[in-house]
Amino acid sequence: MRQLLIVGIGAGNPEHMTVQAINALNRADVLFIPTKGEAKSQLADIRRDICDRYVTRADGRIIEFAVPVRQTAGRSYDASVDGWHAAIAQSYERLLLDELGPEQTGAFLVWGDPMLYDSTIRIVERVRALGTVDFDYAVIPGITSVQALTASHRIPLNLVGKPVQITTGRRLAESFPGLAETAVVMLDGEQAFMAIDDPEAFIYWGAYLGTPQEIILSGRVLEVREEILKTRSQARARHGWIMDVYLLRKGADFDA
Ligand SMILES: C[S@@+](CC[C@H](N)C(=O)[O-])C[C@H]1O[C@@H](n2cnc3c(N)ncnc32)[C@H](O)[C@@H]1O
Incomplete structure (x- = not known):
């Protein structure tokens, strides 16, 4: 067979x-x-x-x-x-x-x-x-690209004892912030992070992970989202394509 x-x-x-x-x-x-x-x-x-x-x-x-x-x-x-x-x-x-x-x-x-x-x-x-x-x-x-992302940023995927949601740009608004304290976003053709207005939300973004062109950026969403948008669009124009993934986080390991 x-x-x-x-x-x-x-x-x-x-x-x-x-x-x-x-x-x-x-x-x-x-x-x-x-x-x-x-x-x-x-x-x-x-x-x-x-x-x-x-x-x-x-x-x-x-x-x-x-x-x-x-x-x-x-x-x-x-x-x-x-x-x-x-x-x-x-x-x-x-x-x-x-x-x-x-x-x-x-x-x-x-x-x-x-x-x-x-x-x-x-x-x-x-x-x-x-x-x-x-x-x-x-x-x-x-x-996976999720592992490549968390390794490059040197972060754990989940907060202590807490769940993670993996979603797409198209559906991000359904889960973060709100349902999920950690959301990993893949296949985002619309840069859904630009709609995150929560001042406590952090983003860990990566493109071309694992390749010589790898780029990573991180920080409070409100402080870095414009820079990510610009970097993403310049890199996409330069290479003719892009693959990016990011992790959004709000909250802490320990709630007390
Ligand atoms: C069709 S999915 C495939 C995911 C793949 N099976 C994995 O395990 O990562 C493609 C998406 O994965 C993410 N991705 C895959 N490789 C990537 C890389 N090297 N750098 C950044 N994002 C990547 C992007 O979000 C991209 O839109």
């Missing part, structure tokens, strides 16, 4: 690769690398660099594939994502049928960890549900 390995490769630094992830890449006959168009070609370069550094078997094949683009026009967010996943599932199905022999192993190199704001696992389940290709799969964890 075909075997698939969904391998977390870390969030930008090739040294995030775990021994388990390196061994998984060396078990694979075929390594699947997504390309996301010119602007984010650096992400595909990091995946290629990881293969160059760590794959020691000579007969592993690298197959690059274009990820379908999400169609948003005239669709709700859920419908748009659902249609997108269906399109990616079709492309995975073709890759498995065309590129992987019936007894071979393939690996998908997944940014960060596959469980965090990544749909590879659910899309692979969708391919299984199609019933056209017989395969089994395993997931290998990776270092």
